[in-house]
Amino acid sequence: MEGIVYIRLRHSVQVKSESIVTLGQLAQIIAPEAVLSGLKSISIHQVTPSDKNIVVIDVMTVINRITDYHPHLDIQTIGPAQSIIEVIYEKKKVSLPLFIGVWMLLFIGAAMAIMNFHEDVSMRQVHQTLYHFVTGDEDPHPLLFQIPYSFGLGLGMILFFNHIFRKRLNEEPSPLEVEMFNYQQDLDQYVIMHENKESMKRLDDN
Template identity: 55%
Template sequence: MREDKVYIRLKKKIAVANDYLITIKDIAYVTGNINYLEQIEALKIYQITEEDNNVSVIDGFQLLNKLIDAYPFLTVELLGANQVIVEVKKNEKKANIVLISLIWLLLCIGSAMAIMNFHYDVSMKEVHQGLYYLLTGTEVDKPLWIQIPYSIGLGLGMILFFNHIFKKRFNEEPSPLEVEMFNYQQDLDQYLIYHENVLNKRND
């Protein structure tokens, strides 16, 4: 006699609208040797409410309990992650152009001040003057043929470092900023899983 078996792999994160009724298909990939997979995928798992705020977490045990109650003779194997992070989309506000412009201006001024203060701290002007003297034997106050290429190279170096010009990428390699953002998102997801778990909330 063939055993009815289903394999389920939970998605890591999904985004849904407010008051959305989550089914297995929304949070997991399902396969198996049965002919009623669509019924299993349509099984209701969790109803998003106002109490969930912006984020909720569905645990794999919650899904298994629903499946066991609905199909007691079905063998289920849960693969991969054990939790799904559910982001609840609220009504998004339109971007404030004035606020964005002020933030952009503040960041540009702050970056420029940081670069200038760094060059002042390391006496970059004296370094350029000394380098010019070593190469030419002449002392000048403004060695422009060193300072101009250095300034251009500084900008190009930042572009290459971040691997972006606006939305254009130079290659498939992620930039250091993208790696840090990825690590930050991983840590944030782990925090949400620990503190926002739906089963833990119900137990509390």
């Protein structure tokens, strides 16, 4: 017996197209020093164009590859049974007219949504009523409330999303980041269940 090897597959790994994914990239390894460097260099998967964007590697495939090189090792697995390989292709540069067009579309759409909401809840009438309560006068355009409210609305959105452009205000995740994390978890689970060929058995399989 050469020794005990502990392997923990990473949840996901990002690699470039047509690259070779090694065990050292795919997993965390605890092993005797004599075999550790050799284990890390074991090739697990060769990325090909047919793989497209995502490849799921099962832990049984990893164990099989290790035993090809070190048949006498005692392999102990910890953590997830699958690892997702995300193939990253070179991104095409976005044209300036397209960027401006999308930005304007989002800006106008968000502005229309806010204005329609304010119209539905009669926000102007609310401001007029508040102005009358505070000052005792009638004003069809109570800018004393409308201007601070407009600035407060923008500040509230910044605090809610916890970002100013790319700068994070604090370490607490925003609700949008939490929702994106939950979506990514569900997406990864779907990929593992439907793209992992090792976990699928059909009637016509041998």
